[in-house]
Amino acid sequence: MAMTKRRGRYELYYWPFIQGRGEFVRLVLEDSGAEYVDVARLPEDQGGGLGPIVEIMQDHLRHHPAPFAPPILKAGDLVLAQTAVICRFIAEETGLAPATAADRLRADQLMLTVADAVVETHDVHHPISGGLYYEDQKDEAARRAPTFISERLPKYLGYFESVISANSAGKRRCLLGSDATYVDLAVFQLAKGIEYAFPNSFARVAAGTPRLSELVARVDERTRLREYLESDRRIPFNEWGIFRHYPELDGPKTP
C-alpha cells in the first residue's frame, strides 16, 4: 500500500474531554513522533472546539464518504474515520506497522479484536442505549457486569496473553513479529482502561496473564509514550469515556 508521504501534519478530530476511541489514535501519533494537531483541543478562536468535528461530519459533498462518527483523521486531502483504519494508516506511514502484507492483515485482525473488547467494555455501563445516562440504565448495567467480569474479561485478556506467548519471533515480548507495533499500543490502552474501570477484577485476571502485564509495562516505558503520558496532553480517565470506574460494577477485591 504505497502512498506518497506527506510533509504536512495530521489533524485529529475527536472529543476534547475524554480519552475514548480517539486515545488509540493519539497513542500512535505520540509514539511515532508524528506532527499533529488535536483540533478540538485548540482554543475556539484558533479553530478549535466542537464546531470543526460537526462540520467535517456533515460535509458529505467535500468529504466522501463523510465520517459516521469521530475519531476522524485528516491527512492532506484524505479524511478517514474508524479507529482501526486510522491507526493502521498512521502506523503504516510512520513505521509502527509490521513489514509484510500478511502481517499487516494479522495486525488488523488483532486491532479489530481490541475494538470488539472496547465495545463490550463500554456497553457494561450502557447496555440499553448510548443516548441515555448511566444513571438511567444502572439496573441493567448491574446485571451485565457480572458476566462481563467473570467470562468476557478473562477471555479477552487470556487471548492476548496466548497471542504474546505464541510469538516466538518476538521472544514473547510483543504480539506480532519481532518488534512492537501499533497493536501493542492498543492492547496497552485496553489493559490500562480495564484496570481503571474494574481494578479488582483486572487484578484478579492479570495475576494469570504475566506476559500481558510485561508487555503493558514495556509499552509504558517507551520514551515518547512516557513523555506523553506524563504531559497534560494525556486526558485522565474519567466517567464520560469508554472506561468508567463505577465501583458497584467491579467485582470484590481479591484477599
Next chain:
Amino acid sequence: MAMTKRRGRYELYYWPFIQGRGEFVRLVLEDSGAEYVDVARLPEDQGGGLGPIVEIMQDHLRHHPAPFAPPILKAGDLVLAQTAVICRFIAEETGLAPATAADRLRADQLMLTVADAVVETHDVHHPISGGLYYEDQKDEAARRAPTFISERLPKYLGYFESVISANSAGKRRCLLGSDATYVDLAVFQLAKGIEYAFPNSFARVAAGTPRLSELVARVDERTRLREYLESDRRIPFNEWGIFRHYPELDGPKTP
C-alpha cells in the same frame, strides 16, 4: 498491497446453521465467483462439522495469531479472522475492492461502520450477555429496542443513503467510486437483515431512503449473487443469528 495470487481455493470456517457474520464473507466469495469450501457445512466424514472451527481457534502455535472467533478464512498458509479483514482481503484478490489505496481505506471505513451497525442490531436481543438466551434478557431487550428503532436504525440507514447520494462518481448507484464493491454487498446484507428482523420499522425508514433501496435491489440482481441467494447454500434468516425476528421488539406497522 500486492500479494501473489494463489491458485488454490479459500476455506471458510463458520457456524453452519446461521448466516451471522460469516454471511458477509460468503457474499464476497459468491459474488466474485471464487472457489471456496464452507468447511463446517461439509459432512463430518469429509472433514466438516464444528470440530475444524474449534481446532483452528485453539492452535496458537501453528496459526499466529490464532483467531479469537469465527468467521475464519484460510487462504494457503494465511489464516485470517475478523469479518472486515477477511472481506477486504478477498475483495482485493478478486476485484471487488476499489482500485486506489485511498479508496480502499475509505471502503474499510464504511465496512467498519456496517460492523458497528451489526453489533448494535445484534445487541437489541442480547443487551445483557451473549452467553444468555434471549428469553433470559427479554425485559432488557424490550427496553433497548425502542431507542434502537427510533434513533439508531434511521441514523445508520440515513447515513448510507447520504453516502450513496453524495457519490457523483458512481452516479448515486453505489457507495464508493464508479462500480459496486464488497461494501455494497455488506450494506445489502445489513439492510436485508434489518428488514427481516424489524419489518415494520424498516419499512418506515426505507420509505425515506430511496437510493439505499435502489442499491439493495441492484445488488439483489447481480447474476452470481442471485444464483447464490436462490440456492440452498444461502441459509435462511433464523432466530439463532444476528438478525432475529421477534415481533415484540419491532415497532408498529405503518398504516
